Amino acid sequence: MAQLWTAKRVVISPDAPTLADAVASRLLSRLAKRSAAGKTSHLALAGGAIGTAVLRAAGDHASGHDIDWSLVHFWWGDEVFAPRADAGRHEQAARAALIDRIDVPARNVHAIAGADEATDQDAAAAAYAAELAxxxxxxxxxxxxYVCFLGVGSDGHISSLFPDRSAIQVTDRSVVAVREAPKPPAERITLTRPVINSARCVWLVVSGSDKAAALGLALAGASYETVPAAGAKGRKRTLFFVDEAAAVGVPPELIDQDF
Structure with a gap:
């Protein structure tokens, strides 16, 4: 168990707004350093309230960082299968929060096809897999x-990989369609676990007391099939950025405020 704990570290912020601002600041400073070195950065974004809050904070502070956005590519870890203009899509939230506020080339924004563009979910998944390839x-x-952002549901799900569902077990494809998801909307597209775990850094951003139990199980090494967040790990770093409400019960040895 201790060996697993050394691979997963927790950074705690007092509340959700501070958490979002802290994660956004870390991201922007790292992108600035990478772009100054001429390095391309591919980011997999997360939806949900806290994921969007991070992007909004990044949009608020982006002008204060010297970033060559032509070297940054935006992807999504999962998406709702709805028309492209649907306000419930993660793409639309990310555009309003950050993407439409920065000078990033349109070719660097890799959205998942909407229900008005693909014939069905499987076609949308196949098209996204081809774009990734x-x-x-x-x-x-x-x-x-470079970074795969993940939110964590109160049931421990990440992206649209839900507990005890077939999608969490898929390892031979990069993208799958999810039908009858236990959390609405029911129809989704998601990256698979091998893609998530191939990222250099996995940053899980967790806010709220309703996530405390799932966070505890993820840190304790629960089965990834029953707690998908437990199976999320980056090649170099796996970091849980959490607020105090979610951090109840986090063992002190896992906390790394110096990161």
Whole structure:
């Protein structure tokens, strides 16, 4: 167990707004350093309230950082299968919060096809897999993600990988369609676990007392099939950015405020 704990660290903020601002500041400073070095950064974004709050905070502070946005690519960890203009899509929230507020080339924004563009969910998943593969290699048909952002549901789900559902077990595809999801909307598209875990850094952003139990199970090494968040880990770093309400019961040895 201790060996697992060394791979997962927790950074705690007092509340949700402070949490979002702290994560956004860390992201922007790292993107500035990478772009100054001429490095391309692929980001997988998360939906949900806290994921959008992070992007909004980044949008508020982006002008204070010297970032070459032509070197940054935006992707989504999952998406609602609805028309592209639907306000419930993660893409629309991310555009309003950050993407439409920065000078990023349109070709760097890789949205998942909407219900008004693809014939069905499987076609949308296949199209997204093909887009990912354009930036991958033969043995890894998807980009080398610098950061994969994840929210965590009160049931421990990440992206649209829900507990005890078939999608969490898929390892031979990069993208799958999710039908009859236990959390509405029921129809979704999601990246699979191998893609998430191939990211250099996985940043899980968790807010609220209703997430405390799921956070505890994820940190304690529960089965990824029953608590998907427990199976999320980056190649280099796996960080849980949480607020105090979610951090109840986090063992002191896991806390890393110096990161």
């Amino acid at each position: 354009r930036f991958g290699e033969d043995d890894r048909p998807w980009p080398d993600f």
